[in-house]
Amino acid sequence: MVLEIIRDVLAVSSTAAFLTLILVVCEGLILNYGSCEVMINGSRKETVQGGKSLLSSLQEKKIFIPSACGGRGTCGVCKVKVLEGGGPLLPTETPLLTKQEQQAGVRLSCQVKVRGPLAIEIPEELFRVRQYQARCSRIEDLTYDMKRFTFELTEPDTIPFTAGQYVQLRCPPYKGSREEVMRAYSIASDPLENRRIDLIIRRVPKGICTTWCFEYLREGDPVSFTGPFGDFYLRDTQTPKLFIAGGSGIAPFVSILWQMKHADDGRQTVFFFGANRTEDLCLLDEMKAFEQALPNFRFVPVVARPAPESRWSGQTGLVTEAVQRSFERLDGWEGYLCGGPGMIEAAIRVLRQMGIPDEKIYYDKFA
């Protein structure tokens, strides 16, 4: 009886073990792509272990393609141009690529699996992107729902960046968010002082990363981020410049104004900053200091609905309405926009009407 039980159990479990063995062997044989060569921009050659996504393979080689969703194929930020290899376009990619991009061979690097030799093209500046370790040295309230975080770099100890660029902050898993996420924030500090960066973050209700920053991150805590990314920077032209920002969209302009201050920039510049109520305005003293340092710079705060008791005497209404009130036409100007998608779209419409062509309107839109 006992023998029979042992025999039966052995028979069944050894069958299962045999199947497992077959699976392991198959995995080793079939899913082993060996090492694959990835040719980047026709000049740099990297050898990576096949079988993983292009995004994570490049990450292992310290090439950081920006990605907001962390490789789940939902954000569409990690686009790269695949010249050779990569296989057919996958159904998970098509909704996030335009017709032109599909024809040009643009792919989502998180969906393309490295199965053989690849040739890809990425913007050169991504080679400058690195991973940084830092320590949160200061957290400062700017308004009731905006804070400025200062991160002192530890490893590497300096970050070269162009004013207007952004970094991707790593938000570790915490209570309420089980996986690591990356979120993009513009650098809001002096590009010359590159041993630290400031980020201006506005609290998003139920936002994964902002909740972490506001409730869990403390002064002295270690943080890590990758960067710098982005092509939102001050163009080197002599034309007058119009800045429009809302909320935490002020961040890249702080950095750009520092850069202008160091260069003794004499170009005519007007900065419209939109807020809902007077409580949403921030950094007014710093803007005043920039106005004093830069003779041709003017800062115009606009409050959409000022409370009567706040005795607001400045511009009211939407920030775009304030622009329309202040200028007849804007022919020959350049527009720089940073803020939520609604504000950006409204501002592009207004600037276009007032005579700025689309290619002279630069923006940094965050969703």
Add this chain to the structure above:
Amino acid sequence: MNGLGAELWQAVVVCFAAVFTNNILLTTFLGMCPFTSVSREVRTAAGLGGAVVFVMTFTCLLNWMAYHWILVPLGLEFFRFILFIIIIAAFVQVVEMILDRFSPRLYQNLGIFLPLITVNCAILGASLFMVIREYSLIVTIGYGFGSGLGWLLAILAMAGIRQRFNESRVPAGLQGPGITLIIAGLMALAFIGFTGVLS
């Protein structure tokens, strides 16, 4: 030789019957879940159908061997449900790896339904029927292949029909699974007609 010839002939007959008169999908309504959800496009349906044919043929064969060579001698027939499922799961895993490697597009198109073949009741159903009906090894191969083919035929027909009524005006309440089930019912009625043809 005569015995083998008769068995081969029986396998062909069983195979035919499994495709038309005893279609596993339309007579026993097994495997309805992927049938209703992957039948929007002929291409994807053909891909999944092909995978089912392949998996069904080989799992029937493997399960027959496991049943007659391991379970029956040990008197462990009651164990067949678990063993069959384990074998199907392992086999689907291997198919998944092969597809991932050699046909990434089909792999992506099938998405969740490829691993779900494991719990596709038609696959387990075919293995259990082959035990109940006491088929021999050769007949089992014919039966597994025929059942898979029948499933493929049914899902292809359904995908074709659904692609056609993409342009027609289906009443709002019936759109999606509703109309699909009604069509499946009509198709089942039509397949019953084959019974008359063969007898």
